[in-house]
Amino acid sequence: xxxxxxxxxxxxxxxxxxxxxxxxxxxxxxxxxxxxxxxxxxxxxxxxxxxxxxxxxxxxxxxxxxxxxxxxxxxxxxxxxxxxxxxxxxxxxxxxxxxxxxxxx
Numbered sequence: 001x002x003x004x005x006x007x008x009x010x011x012x013x014x015x016x017x018x019x020x021x022x023x024x025x026x027x028x029x030x031x032x033x034x035x036x037x038x039x040x041x042x043x044x045x046x047x048x049x050x051x052x053x054x055x056x057x058x059x060x061x062x063x064x065x066x067x068x069x070x071x072x073x074x075x076x077x078x079x080x081x082x083x084x085x086x087x088x089x090x091x092x093x094x095x096x097x098x099x100x101x102x103x104x105x
Contacts, residue, residue: 030059046097047072070102 035057041050047069054063073096080092 032059033057033061044069046070046099046102068099068102070098070100073098074103 033053033055035055037052037054039050039052041048043049049069050067052063052065052067053061056062077096080096081089084092
């Protein structure tokens with residue numbers, strides 16, 4: 001609780017140090033992406049999603065790949081299911097947390 005209060009006080013101090021001015025700023029409707037490739041990840045309740053983005057310097061990305069956490073969770077199945085009975089597969093699949101719609105992305 002003390003750490004949470006410290007974080008809240010730090011946020012308040014940071015807000016006080018900001019200058020006055022508009023908070024809402026209009027953003028351009030079309031953003032031109034710089035040329036190149038980048039990888040980023042985000043955390044979600046199932047694990048980590050990975051995003052790979054390639055741009056040719058145009059207004060839309062040339063290629064984007066998503067590796068969802070469900071894909072990572074299901075990728076271990078060949079090792080986990082080796083030597084198991086079919087009856088055990090229900091319990092094993094129940095112990096892995098995945099969303100079927102995320103697997104094929």
